[in-house]
Amino acid sequence: MGLHETEAFVLRTYKLAEADKIVALLTRSAGVVRGVARGARKLKSRFGASLEPYTLVSLSYYEKEARELVSIRQTEILRSYFHLATEAETVAGLDYLGELILEFVPPHDPNEKLFRMVRACMDAIADTPIDTDGIVRYFEVWLLKLSGFLPDVRACASCRRQFRADLFLSADSTLQCAPCAQGRGLRLSTEARTRLRAILHTAPGVWAREGREAAQETQQQLALLTRQLIARSLERFPRSRHAEK
Secondary structure (H helix, E strand, O other), X not given: OEEEEEEEEEXXXXXXXXXXXEEEEEEOOOEEEXXXXXXXXXXXXXXXXXXXXXXXXXXXXXXXXXXOOEEEEEEEEEEOOHHHHHXXXXXXXXXXXXXXXXXXXXXXXXXXXXXXXXXXXXXXXXXXXXXXXXXXXXXXXHHHXXXXXXXXXXXXXOOOOEOOOOEEEOOOOOEEEHHHHOOOOEEEOHHHHHHHHHHOOOOHHHHHHHHHHOOHHHHHHHHHHHHHHHHHHHOOOOOOHHHHO
């Protein structure tokens, strides 16, 4: 409880009363936090443009015991991503990332790895917006891994042999080799398997650039894999338009 200072990404904002905002943030030290920014909608608000979605800020907030919403005292822009707002597809991708964070990350549950991963993905998108789709795929895989929903990508869940060729996503969200799967489930080619494993030890921008030359079938298989795993984890498909890609 009391006063807290941390770095944070602004994820969503909602109107409150005539002049205030409710702000959802991913913080470095406290995970997802929701708070009230008094006067944030006024023309001369002290918050200025710092509460625009996808902005990285230095955040100061006050937390009271037994209250769900914190009181946002001060924000200072550390890095803005305002230039990305001109591309509709990029904005859709960022909206989707924000939705997934709010769906998967429990409130007030700090996760340093998650915060650093989000920062790396945001910076990669800012540097190369053309690779947004690939970076979104990278983000999905890492979010599933950090949330405990990514199946073992190294060995078959049934026979425990290392994957050497095609593999299949089974109905119970595990990955199986071809003999164990017997043709059932979503097939991932050898290239898709290699690309999937590469995510776990490659930076997002590098992984996305390397994937530009991947076969269209490989890209589709990875998109279907993450879509199915996310839907099974949430027990529904995400609402964001980008989730349909």
